[in-house]
Amino acid sequence: MSEGRSGLVWVTGAGGLIGNACLEVAASGGAPPGPRCVGDLGLCARGLTRPEIDLTDFDAVDRLFAAERPAGILHCAARSRSPACQADPAGARLQNVEVTRHLAGLAEAIPLVFLSTDLVFDGRRDGSTGGYREDDVVNPLSVYAETKVEAEALVRRNPRHAIVRTSLNFGRSPAGPGAFNEELAAAWRAGRTVDLFVDEFRCPIAALETARRLWALLATGRGGVFHLAGSERLSRHDIGRHVADDLRRSEPGLATPLRAGSLKDYSGAPRAPDTTLDCTHLTALLGESMPSFSAWLAARRRASAR
Ligand SMILES: NC(=O)c1ccc[n+]([C@@H]2O[C@H](COP(=O)([O-])OP(=O)(O)OC[C@H]3O[C@@H](n4cnc5c(N)ncnc54)[C@H](OP(=O)(O)O)[C@@H]3O)[C@@H](O)[C@H]2O)c1
Known part of the structure; x- marks a missing residue:
């Protein structure tokens, strides 16, 4: 983190789930107003949202980069919804690949952390229960995942840059x-019953936990590929049950009907049955x-009951 101005870190996609969590983590470690500093890491968050700058406006991004000379980039901006990518592959490539190419070029001499996805894997290894490692073979099943694989290849060219696949x-x-x-x-608030698969597995994590580790990784200055996800392998249906339990505590009386489905009876677009991630590398x-x-949900409930 030697280049760039006084530890200023761009957080792209700051109006989204994970980018905003990065700002929250920064805010909890520093004193607003002004750049929000991350605890003792010596890094200050500078959130970029779409209303301020469209990252596909490459000239505007160049100007801002020259003016602010950030010391690092947490690149959280993306077209992150798979159906939107499927409906507009060219737009998805622009947002997810070309924007990343441009930022990685600007950030040649500084660390950049690029957010990728567990969906780079097809989740169909024979006899597997997920547990994908960083060097396992990717096989994207959707346009969204294809754009992430393509962007990963660009980011990998610079050893200062890191790819974080999350769930x-x-x-x-x-x-x-x-x-x-x-x-x-x-x-549920709209009165609908939710169908969730009992045989599709993921490893969910709180965005704040992801964000904390993104900052910590950036501060190490280490490049490479890292998996960052929850330690529990849960079916979609189990994830839904946890979310329902949690929600009913804050909204007593809310009906949270869940129906158990199976991939065996499903005939839509291809789905990855088990993309759970082995996170040993980042943990170490x-x-x-x-x-x-x-456990994280339970700890949060205990903390809010105090
Ligand atoms: N959330 C997850 O469960 C999950 C799982 C695996 C991987 N990821 C990856 O993690 C990253 C962050 O995900 P997220 O859930 O925080 O996504 P998100 O909530 O959709 O946020 C992405 C943000 O990026 C912004 N953005 C997109 N293109 C932009 C552009 N050209 N210029 C300026 N802003 C732009 C979006 O603005 P608009 O809304 O205006 O487009 C949005 O605010 C993404 O790379 C995603 O693929 C997320």
Whole structure:
């Protein structure tokens, strides 16, 4: 983190779930107003949201970069919804690949952390129960995942740059229901029953936990590929049950009907049955284990009851 101005770090996608969580983590470690500093890391967050700058306006991004000379970039901006990518592959490539190419070029001499996804894997290894490692073979099943694989290849060229693949993130999206928990809550509040697979597995994590580790990784200045996800392998249906339990505590009386489905009866677009991630590499680097989703929810409930 030697280049750039006084530890200023760009957080792209700061109006989204994980980018906003990065700002919250920064805010809890520093004193607003002004740049928000991350605890003792000596880094200050500078959130970039779409209303301030469209990252596909490359000239504007160049000008801002020259003016601010950030010391690092947490690149959280993306077209992150798979259906939106599927409906507009060219737009998805622009947002996810070309924006990343441009930022990685600007950030040639500084650390950049690029957010990728567990969906780079097809989740179909024979006899597997997930546990994908960083060097396992990728096989994207969707346009969204293809754009991430393509962007990863660009980011990998610079040894200062890091790729972080994460799984389902739990939290609060400033721009409205975006996180899986928010989508479930919106469905239940609208009186709908939610269908979730009992045989599709992920390793959910709170966005704040992801964000804390993104800052810590950036501060190490280490490049490479890292998996960052919850330590529990949970089915979509189990994840839904945890979210429902949690929601009913804050909204007593809310009906949270869940129906168990199976991939065996599903005939839509291809889905990855088990993309759970082995996070040993990042755990060892940061010296901190990954949180279990259910334990994290329970700890949060205890803290808010105090
Ligand atoms: N959340 C998860 O569960 C999850 C799981 C795996 C990987 N990831 C990855 O983690 C990263 C962050 O995800 P997220 O859930 O925080 O996504 P998100 O909530 O959709 O936030 C992404 C943000 O980026 C902004 N953005 C996109 N293109 C932009 C552009 N050209 N200029 C300026 N801003 C732009 C979006 O603005 P608009 O809303 O205006 O487009 C949005 O505010 C993404 O790379 C995503 O693929 C997320």
